[in-house]
Amino acid sequence: MDNFKITSYANALVENTKLDFQSLYLHRIRSGDKKNQYVVIDGVGATDICLTTINDWAIYDGVAAHAKLVAHAKGMHMNAAAADCCNLFIIVFELDSFKGSTLAVMGATTEEQGEWAIVGGTGQFAMARGVIQRKMHQKLADGQGDVLELTIEAFCRRKGQPEPPATTPQTPTTQPIQPPVQPPPATTQPIQPPVQPPPAPTKPIQPPTPTPIKNGPWGGTTSDKLHHFNPNMSVGLKSVTFIYYHAVNGLRFNYTGKDGYENSSELFGNNGHGPDAKRQTVHLGPREFVTELSGTHQHERRSNNIAIYSLKLVTNLGKTHGPFGSANIGAAFRFSVPPNSKIVGFFGGSTGYAVNSIGAYTLENSA
CATH class of the missing domain: 2.100.10.30 (Jacalin-like lectin domain)
Structure with a gap:
């Protein structure tokens, strides 16, 4: 979890948490077996204006082969001009601690590095607002796609954080010291034989899948x-x-x-x-x-x-x-x-x- 830094603010009235997620890597694969974006509307003219693509980009916590999948960027991007692409997508987190929580993202792609805006969030990142800094990390061979390095900085209302302290101090009351309550003596239970699980059902043999x-x-x-x-x-x-x-x-x-x-x-x-x-x-x-x-x-x-x-x-x-x-x-x-x-x-x-x-x-x- 070194990539994910979360700072809580006990006295905050609305946004009580700052998110600082470092060194995340977004994979945009245009072709090949691992392709994760698909053209649904063809472009027009030499600039391919109106070209619309649906994306399900994968986001990892590193670049090594054993890097862990942490989220998917699900949405679309559209060509608005020769080098100006409008991005609209939701980052859906897969990590156990954030699973199902989302960040809503939008912005233009005009260069290999720049910013996207965080305009909302749900779950652990409710009402999130902030920016995503992106820069080119690697271009894949044969034009198959590229890998972007992301840094996420945002504020949100995270559930379960401490509320602001009360303005009027409370006077503590003195309670008499009570003797410790002794638990009742445990009763001896007869040793039960272990329960054997039922045998697993036998799966039917599937016929081989035809090969193209x-x-x-x-x-x-x-x-x-x-x-x-x-x-x-x-x-x-x-x-x-x-x-x-x-x-x-x-x-x-x-x-x-x-x-x-x-x-x-x-x-x-x-x-x-x-x-x-x-x-x-x-x-x-x-x-x-x-x-x-x-x-x-x-x-x-x-x-x-x-x-x-x-x-x-x-x-x-x-x-x-x-x-x-x-x-x-x-x-x-x-x-x-x-x-x-x-x-x-x-x-x-x-x-x-x-x-x-x-x-x-x-x-x-x-x-």
Whole structure:
């Protein structure tokens, strides 16, 4: 508990406690298996204004591998300008002494260091007000995220603290000395045999969980950037967004996780070049899933590499979405999923100009 210093004030009328929490580390993970923030509204234009992200950032009491999880920062952040992000979130503490208590936080992120305002609190931190000083501690490799060091300074009304002393002194009264009360003699109890716990119920053997299958990729064999996705996180696609003009510049998909919540993948490729770039999202129904992926690819001279020029999806309901891009350019490819299976995610690569290769993960429908 060296990180958490609490000072009580016996004569305080409202805020009776000062909080001084040092060396806490907030992890913002944008991609990978430990991702803890998800895009729910795409940004617009070159600045990605209106981009809205839901976050469940983890906060630890140190940077070592054995550091203890002390809280989660649950909320959202929105792009209001090119480098100005509005943050609104609640810090929910996990420590036994503060468990369930919260701090309400808001503020802008314009630099790698600065302040957030504490505008309220509940539980042990009722009516909290103060500031959180933040500074960059570490940027993770491959742009996966970063770690911020936090210092929390606030005043609050903490339950159980002493009240102000009475203004009128009390005159003590003299009480006669009473002899000590002797406890009654203990009665001898017969020794009882130990109670044996009932045998633990035998758990039924669970069938093995189906493993997603990797198919492809199709297109180029070398890429400037590879886009990875953990297929074990997905049980089905919710939507696929295509960004295209002459070729397929970018792709992003939303999927249902094993926890039942909707999540978003990273952006494959880019947001398009110039005002002519088009964006279209394919939304899948509750019982609809993708059974076929096809498209075209060809060498592209600006990047001196292969580019995916078009993509098309077909679903189990017989619906065809696309082609998106230029279907009349390049060699064609087509992939149909095995019977009783569906596409649950994509992987591939990109150049600075377009999506360079595309592959799909399939999973049995019973999974």
